[in-house]
Amino acid sequence: MTDTKTAPAATAEEIEQFIRTYAAGFGATLRSPVWHSPAEAGLDFHEITFPSTDGVPLEGWYIPAPGSDKLIIANHPLWFSRSGLPAHIEPWKSMWAPTGNDNEVDFIPDYKILHDAGYHVLAYDLRNLGASGAANGGVISAGVYEARDVLGSLAYVRSRRDLDHLTIGLFSRCMGANATMFAMRAEPAAFDGVRAMVAPQPLSPRVTMEQSLVAAGIPARYIDELEQRVRLHNGFRLDDMSPVQPARSVNVPTLLYQVRDDVLTRPDDIQAVYDNITVEKDLFWIEDSTRRWDGYRYFAQNPGRILDWFDRHMS
Structure with missing residues (x-):
């Protein structure tokens, strides 16, 4: 189990403020802007928009790799956009400084x-995040509603005559991984022909909320109050938003990875996700860090193992 640094015991007023603020994030999340562009890396790209399966307009980029017959569809974590998260500036810097994650994540290098490895890329913003449309009253569901966006991205690719023949792989990060697993449970046939998935750092809301309470010096028994407040915003119990059970529906070869000592979760959570996957799978741990963002930056710094997974299953 990950050790979490505990703050001095919080006062009743501080507890109320923490619970109110944390829960409110599931009711009206702060959008991260699309802060970077593929043009910064010299990439040709096209702005695209397509509907989720329930009609929400989703914004994205299509980055062609001429001559390739392979496509990676990429989505992103909660709070982020398709370009990453500018956590080095306010208001995100103050929000993430207590966990050591007050530095930028830029997905353009990914x-x-x-x-450059020979893949077309389609990257898109999930609902209520980035530049995509508002939906479901603006609430965050940690993957439940967002699964419709995953399904929409697949439908979009198959609707384009210039893309419908491509071999597809998925790069589904954090809440995007959760959403993909919920989508596989809802509509398994939609993933016919998808060859592989890389799913960094899926996360159960209960676990990260428990870790966050401890880090704030708040007794763990307040998880029930926090769950109730979240449910007042989005209607979901915490365990309803966990990817652990939907992982049983994963139906493509899947590679997971996770910062082992990430202060925002515990290793047993991703291990439970991994254990429930019944198709070909692999899991590796990122060591010597407590910063979750290091997991999101890992691919840009160490692409070999992830590219090998895609290459092996998509060739």
């Missing part, structure tokens, strides 16, 4: 690596 797309450059995939492109």
Whole structure:
């Protein structure tokens, strides 16, 4: 189990403020802007828009790799956009400084690596995040509603005559991984022909909320109050938003990876996701860090193992 640094015991007023603020993030999330562009890496790209399966307009980029017959569809974590998260500036810096994650995550290098390895890339913003449309009253569901966006991205690719013949792989990060697993449970046939998935750092809301309470010096028994407040915003119990059970529906070869000592989760959570996957799978741990963002930056710094997974299953 990950050790979490505990703050001095919080006062009743501080507890109320923490619970109110944390829960509110599931009711009206702060959008990260699309802060970067593929043009910064010298990539040709096209702005695209397509509907989720329930009609929400989703914004994205299509980055072609001429001559390739392979496509990676990429989505992103909660709070982020398709370009990453500018956590080095306010208001995100103050929000993430207590966990050591007050530095930027830029996903453009990821797309450059995939492109140069011979993959077309389609990257899109999930609902209520980035530049995509508002939906479901603006609430965050940690993957439940967002699964419709995953399904929409697949439908979009198959609707384009210039893309419908491509071999597809998925790069589904954090809440995007959760959403993909919920989508596989809802509509398994939609993933016919998808060859592989890389799913960094899926996360159960209960676990990260428990870790966050401890880090704030708040007794763990307040998880029930926090769950109730979240449910007042989005209607979901915490365990309803966990990817652990939907992982049983994963139906493509899947590679997971996770910062082992990430202060925002515990290793047993991703291990439970991994254990429930019944198709070909692999899991590796990123060591010597407590920063979750290091997991999101890992591919740009160490692409070999992830590219090998895609290459092996998509060739």
